[in-house]
Each structure stands twice: as structure tokens, then as C-alpha cells.
Amino acid sequence: MRHPTDNLYYLVFAALMVLLLLTVGVSRYELGAWSLPVAAGIASVKAVLILLYFMHVRYSRPLIWLVAGAGFFWLAILFGLTLSDYLTRDWPALPH
């Protein structure tokens, strides 16, 4: 199993700090409805870096990929179907 080197960890750390500054910087601009997706997007890039490198997913066996992926997939189910309720509550009433 290949292991990341210390230098790789320092590199990832530097990237994370840059992304931190980016997300703070971006928040100074008025993005309206885009502010949540942009914030979530940058956070997700950081999350992926943490997952792949600090948590070794990149160097792990496929089963670990599956388990990590399953967690987020199931979270997507929770979000998706629940929001299917909240986002459609204001839709026009069904004919009856």
C-alpha cells in the first residue's frame, strides 16, 4: 500500500489554507442565492482533500472507497427526498 509522504501532507495543508482564505474572501461579495452553493462548493473541495489525503482514502482499498461513498450517497438520499417536500410546498395545488 503506497503511503503519502510528509511533504504531501504539507502540500495538502497549504492548499487547505489557501481555500480557507478563498472562502473568507469570496464571502465579501454579494452573491445572492449563490452564496450557499459557492460556500458548500469550496468546503467540499476542502473536504475531498481531507478525505483523500489526510484520511488516506486515495491509498485505501476499494471497499473503503465504497464505505466512504456510501455515507455521502445516503446523505444525498436524506437531503434529496426531504427537500422534495420542502421545495415543493409552495407549488400550485394539484387539481382535484
Added chain:
Amino acid sequence: MNLPAAARPPRNYLNASYSLHTWLFTLDHKRIAILYLLTITFFFVIGGVAATIVRLELMTPAGDLVESETYNKLFTIHGITMIFFFLIPSIPTVLGNFLVPLMLGARDLAFPRLNLLSYYLFAFGGLLTLWAILAGGVDTGWTFYTPYSSTYSNTYVMTTAVGVFITGFSSILTGLNFIVTTHMMRAPGQTWFRLPLFIWSMYATSLIMVLATPVVTLAILLVGLERLFGIGIFDPALGGDPLLFQHLFWFYSHPAVYIMILPAMGVVSELVACFSRRRPFGYAFIGFSSFAIAVLSFLVWGHHMFVSGQSPYAGLVFSMLSFLVAIPSAVKVFNWTATLYKASISYNTPMLYALGFIGLFTVGGLTGLFLATLAIDRHVHDTYFIVAHFHYIMVGGTVMAYLGGIHFWWPKMTGRMYPEGWARFSAVLIFAGFNLTFFPQFILGYLGMPRRYHVYPEEWQVLNVMSSAGASILAFGYFFPITYLTWSLWYGAPAPPNPFGHTGLEWQTPSPPPTYNFDRVPIVEEEAYNFDPDDTQRKAREEQELPVG
């Protein structure tokens, strides 16, 4: 008694040591299974007592036995104990804990200490809930809907919530243990498609336990925090949404019903195979259907919320997905039926339970399709139609399969045979009592009788009396196995390693197995369910002089 050395029973997991200390601090998955068996039976009795009082009250239209507040507490206690402290643990923690390592050819589960922790979390959570019951009870319904549970109820909601919260971790850890064991500790040659179908079911169940339970844990935690500190996520007065609780609650509680049925289906697959002397028809389909059920079960929870104020568009989506989840279950029923077709069937007690399961689960499952239909659910939601539907599945399904499994593996677990005559009689009695109890409830629900009410119009009394009469037969029926199984521990015939002639690694060990299961790690070279119709089974039966079919 002092037997000569040759006649003394060999060292097995039961007689390896007798001290209480070695039982309470055991790391042996088989002993932990027995601890669970005793504990869940205790809770089954408590839940049964609550149900008895409920059915007694319902024999008359007036609310003359108990007050309405007490009645609310009774059905709540019945629901909570039966669901969280009997049904959800039942097959996984008793049969699963005992059999999973044996069937895989392993010496124990992957994390024996976590297994023991699971048991103590379960017992502690159960004790807390028991304390809540004795101190005055809970009246929110097992569903804890907000804002009643979070703000208005004056009963022991917090204690019960903490009890269920703690028990949830037991479930998570058990599922985690099973998944890791199945991936990592299969014996050499034990490929996925050589596994018994019980393992497929337990694995699928474990997926649900691990992925769904945390969400209800969160929901209960939030209810507790709202009650204690007024952190109002679910309180409309503070800007919250009561429906959010329902989403979080049902995200777990719908898959939870599949935690209750998937292991039962796994048991039935084993019983049908053994007593038809056949490899289950469509083995791979049955296996994959377990996964399909596990995944699809997460997509349908909104069908519990059709009339709660959920968006009707979400209702449409959930309705359609609910129809979809019936398909893999139907696949199993078709395959079991095909396995039975023109097979040489023996009607031993476990098979009677399995056949009963197939019939009753089919009724329960089909009525589920009625409920998935928005237009019908509108009328029968919160009526006895729903009550009948889920009891057909949970009692007619899970409990029957649980009893069938307990009987089937009883010789392996205890080294004793149960009395076949009494057992068959009890199975038939339970089947009859069950149908008399719950079929009238379909009719009552369709006629409009609401659930969770202790009074009803006079014209429904006949059906209610039938249901209560059935319940008394059912209770009587359950009394028998508890008695003769206990009796068999001292007076039952000693069991051979494989009394029913089934395939699978657990039957290659003595009855009961030694503490470390296998002297040498077995090597699997055969496909699953490799029944030899000619010699082996017939010889095994002749040796033990068991009654034939």
C-alpha cells in the same frame, strides 16, 4: 450426577464454565446471543401484557377498563417495547449473533468486545425505558410526534427517549460488527455466492442498522434538547417545523421495519431450503433482492406522512417509490414458492412457521400496496387497517420466522431437541390465534375505526370481540413454546450435530458447539445448499429415528 468420563457431555460453550462472571463478561458471541435471548423474551412479555390490557379494554365500546390517559400509555408502551426492545433486536441479536460466525467459518465476530458492549447498551437502554414505564409511563405513541413529545406531554418522555437513544447505539454496533465480519472473516473458499442466504439477509439488515439508526438517534436527541432546554427546531412557536421531526424519524423508522423483516426472510430461506431438500430457486435473485430491499427501503419513508401536511408532490414521489420496494419482496415470495414446487416437503415445526410466514407476509405485503396508494391511504391512515397491516408483517411475519428459527437452531444452541408434537400444535394454535386477532382489524379499519382510541361505536363491537378472542388464543399459543423450550433444556433428547440434515457450516460442529467453534478453520469447497437427495439426509434421519415429514 456423576457420569463416567465417556458419558459426560463434551466441553462446549455452555458448560465451559458456569460462573456468573464468565457469563456477564463473556466475549463469546454464542453466550452473548443467549443473554440477548433472555432479555428480549423479558421485554416481549412486557409488551404482551400491555397488549393484553389494550385488547381487554377494546372488548367493550365504552372506555370502562382504563382511562384514556392510561390507554395512551398502554399502546405507547406496547409499541416501544415490542419494536425497539423485541422485534428490532430479535433475529439479529439472537440468531445473528449465534450463527453469523458459525456460518462463515469464523471463531467469533470481528469485534467481540464491541459485541458485549452492544448487549450492555441494549440492556441499559431497556432498563431505563422500563423505569419510565414503572414510574408512570409515556403517552406519545411510539412515534414521539412533536410538538406533543417535545413540549406538551407530561409523561416520562425524557427517560424513554434516553433509553431508546442508548439502545440505538447497540443496534449500530451490532450491524457494524456483522458487516466487518462478513467482509473480513469468511473461511477459505467461502465466496459470496456460497454463503447461506441468512448471511445475505443479515448483511443487508446490518446496512440498514448502520445507515438509518443515526438519524433517529439525532431526532430523539433533538426532542430531548427541546424538552429540556427549549431549543425549538420542531416548535412552530419558535420558528421550527414539526414535520422536520417526522422526516428525521421516519427516515429511520421505515427502514427499521425492514430491519425487522429482512432477517426473518433470511430464516425462511433456510427453513424452506432445508425442509424441501432443495437449493432455493433463484439463489442469486434472493440474495440480491435483500440488497435491493435494503437500498429501496430508504426511499419510501414519506408514505407515513401522506396526510401530515407534506407536499403532495413529495407524496407522489414517495407513493411511486413505495410500489417499487414491493418488488424485491415479491421476488422472494415467488422464489420460495418455486422452491417448494414439487419438492419433497417435511412438515416439521420450523417448516410450519415458514409456511405460515409466506402466507401471512404476503397478505401484509399486499395490503402495503393498498397503503402506498395515496387515495386509499387518505381514508385508512390512522385506522385499524394500518394496525392490521403492520401486525401481519411483524407478527405474522417476523415473530413466526423468529419462532421457526428458534426451533430450527434450538438443537444447535442448546444441545437438546424440542418436543415435536407440542411444537407443531403450538405453531398451528399461534397461526389460528393470529388470524382471528388481526383479520377483523382490516375490516374495522376499512369501516373507519381509528387507532389509538379506547372507545368506539357499538356496531363495531362484534369484530373487536373477535379480535380480542383471537388475542387470547395467541397469548396462550405463545405460552407453549416458552414452556416446552425451557422444559427441553433439562428433559429434551440430546441433539446430534445435524438433526434436520441441513447444509451449512454451523451443522458441521457439535450441538452445542465448542467455545471456539471450529478446531480447524473449515475450508469450503462446495456450493451452498448442496443437498444430496439420496444418502446423507435419509441416513441422518434414520440414525436419529426422527419422524418423517
Added chain:
Amino acid sequence: MAEHSRALAHHFENLEQQRDAGELGMWLFLTTEIMFFGGLFLAYCVFRAWYPAEFVAGSETMDVTLGTINTAVLLTSSLSMALAVRAAGQSQRRRLVALLVATTLLGVVFLGIKSYEYHHKYEEGLIPFGGFPFAYDTGRRAGLVTFLNLYFLMTGLHAFHMVVGIFMLLALAVLAWRGGLLGERSLPVHNIGLYWHFVDLVWVYLFPFFYLIAVRSGGH
């Protein structure tokens, strides 16, 4: 195998199986944590959609500078944790202990800053539950109340996870000082490392969701 390492538990066949099983178990546990915190993020999304203006108002009560520092502290602690795991695998005892202690200290710093923030909220009358004096009319500022409720819930639960993590790190540091947790016994470090990174990951989302909603031209 000809010889059995003392690190091998009796029910496993070899160390690799034991290690792989332990790692898989930890990942499954983290999956449960994803679902647990995920439910709260769901609540956040729902209420942010309901009360967009009030969530902005709520975010204006947050101290962006402190939040940024805290995020940097936590990211640094993840770095030191990752290095610690590597040190354990390479049997570098002193380095391992130093990195575990560093990670712990950074965690304590994070909690210290968080406590300061909580206290500040108390002084400003911004705790809408528990009988604390609240500066606004809860009936009229339902969205702000919800924002603050979610803030305390989510960062509170996160902080709780950090406290548990810190205790585990301390235990690891003690064991490492005594010479354990090296080489083939390094799995606990690896697993608690996974836990620590996960807690960091949650914060990576919490920070922008609570601190960075409002548009600010200068510092707080």
C-alpha cells in the same frame, strides 16, 4: 503463519486481517457520524431556505476573525494528526508523542476560542433557549432564533465530539510515551486519526455556513 505476534487477537488469522477489519470498522462508524451530523445539516438547509434574511442577520453576530483562526487551528491539527499517524507507522516514538501532544493542544485552543465565543453570545443576549436572557422578541424573530438554535446545536455537538477526541488523543499520547502504538500496533493511532479528521471535516462546513453568510466589507 509460523509465529503469532502478541498483537494478534485470537479470532483473527493474521495481523493484516486484524488491521483491515479494524480500519473497516472505523470507517463504518464514521459513516454513522456522517448520517448523524447530516440530519442537522438538513435542518440547516431547510431553515436557511425559510428565513434567508434572518440567517444573514444571525451571521452578522458571528466573529469572522475568530472563526477563521479556529478553522486554521483545526486544519493545522489535522496536519499534525496525519503526521502523527505516519510517525506511528514508522515507529518514531518521540515524534509520535510530540505530534499527538501538538494535536491535542491545538484542539484545546480551538475549544478555548469557542468557549470565548459562546460566552460572548451570552453577554450579548443571544442565547434563545434554556432560560438565558434573550435580547429579542422570540415571537417576532423566529428566523434569528432558529439560526442561533442551530448554531449552538451544531457547534455544540461538534465541540462535544472534539472533547471526546481530545481525551482519546491524551490516552494515545500516554500509551505512545510508554512505547506502545508503534509499527504493527499503530492501528489505534490511524483510527483515531480518521475520527479527528472527520471532526475537522464537519467544521469545514460549519464555518462558512454560520460565519460567512453575511456580506461584510471590512473585519467584524
